[in-house]
Amino acid sequence: MSNDVVNPAPEDPNLTERVEGIDHNGHSLNTLVPVEQPLTLYLNSQEIVTVMTIGDYPEELALGFFLNQNMLTSEDVIVGTDFDSDLGVIVVRTERETDYEEKLSKKIRTSGCAQGTSFGDIMENFDCIKLPETKVKTSWLYSLSQKINATPSLYLSAGAIHGSVLCKDNRPLAYMEDVGRHNAVDKIAGHMFKQEIRPEDKILYTTGRLTSEMVLKTVQMGIPILISRSGFTAWGVQLARQANLTLIGRARGKRFVALSGTQRLDFDVNPEEIPAERTEAQRKAGQ
Amino acid sequence: MSNDVVNPAPEDPNLTERVEGIDHNGHSLNTLVPVEQPLTLYLNSQEIVTVMTIGDYPEELALGFFLNQNMLTSEDVIVGTDFDSDLGVIVVRTERETDYEEKLSKKIRTSGCAQGTSFGDIMENFDCIKLPETKVKTSWLYSLSQKINATPSLYLSAGAIHGSVLCKDNRPLAYMEDVGRHNAVDKIAGHMFKQEIRPEDKILYTTGRLTSEMVLKTVQMGIPILISRSGFTAWGVQLARQANLTLIGRARGKRFVALSGTQRLDFDVNPEEIPAERTEAQRKAGQ
Incomplete structure (x- = not known):
């Protein structure tokens, strides 16, 4: 496990673009906006989904997406990933043979700000996951919010982006951003998988709303505490209670x-x- | 065309739930959160998608989704819709035979807060749409923001929700809300279709970010002006320029x-x- 803290890279010229426009006084301005580009995820020979992303951490995004969709498990062995930035394609290759043709053909995907979660598959696992009784000090919550808000980020420099931060106690460990809040969480899941970071004593912070899918992903990741600046949906609360997830909004x-x-x-x-x-x-x- | 203004119904008990919790002082509280439930959309005999929604305006949501996905056109004749609230299913029946089996099997869907837009289909139309040179007074922008912010809404009473408002000059005509910002826009599209409201002299206001998909939907709807409280993505700006859409964030x-x-x-x-x-x-x- 790496001890390196992962932070946003707002200075990376690939992640933002400068655009010309006018302001409320009619004066010309030049402003920074985040990049948004398609990335098509393959699991072995099968095309799974095309997501819109800022484009950083493609491997973490793909791994995390497949993990959070139950298409990969933490026991899976990854034999390679091929990323082609020109084509906007990433292929994850596993030792185990995978076949999601049948599952995908069901076309039961959700939205409402979603990546096409297949609820059926995820709910199969949901009731089996037991989250540990890790304590969370309220001083950590305040300290985390202050640190995250003060960290240089694409949000602070270009806006229109969501953030997701993996934390332990009062320390942010990995801060990922993306145009979709689900991508940011998936990148955290992929990062944890790659770095073999255990979820039991962690806290997940998100800038996005606490909807059913955010709760499902957090439980799927095995993290017992989810915090957000934003609000709740009723189903998000219900699923959190069912899973004994601490849900703070x-x-x-x-x-x-x-x-x-x-x-x-x-x-x-x-x-x-x-x-x-x-x-x-x-x-x-x-x- | 109806002259009735459509406003949110925060007092509707089906749209929110009261939940118990604790606040930052450890005191019990009882708070209101929006409902979030699955709704499966069928076009004739074909299941298309399951979206997460607050559940109001299911017909507008389904019609708008199909219109914005290019699965229906404004010339299509709807021969009936069947909504089963217990099953969470809505079926839209058209005079014309539809078959999206092949298109859906491509599985090229996007996300990043998306409903699975099939970009290929939409881009086919995109370059053919000519938006009119409707003027927009900046006094209208300010007036609309003030009126929308002051309108009783699920957002003001329960939070964690997006709004989308169809406007003409300085008047809001239809204000729809949903847990996903795309749903709220799709409901507007369905409402315009049902009420035969023309898009040329309208303004669309959204609380969500101005991403590629929001721009594509607005252009697809034929509305020349899109305004948001939120920020932009680079691709959203590029597509807006390509379509000559006025994009204000x-x-x-x-x-x-x-x-x-x-x-x-x-x-x-x-x-x-x-x-x-x-x-x-x-x-x-x-x-």
């Missing part, structure tokens, strides 16, 4: 709301001692 | 940025006269 400044797995929370700090969020650290609407 | 308070189709803008008001957004009207992060 609307986490901004000193405030948060926990709607599932609240027994893991250790209130070790007085919220009144938490400073308000700096305005420039507040994420903007719908980003 | 980061619209909050007096500020906005226009990155395409700026010739449609008529700066009829001094931005300094625009009051700052009320804090309670500001949408929260990632919502």
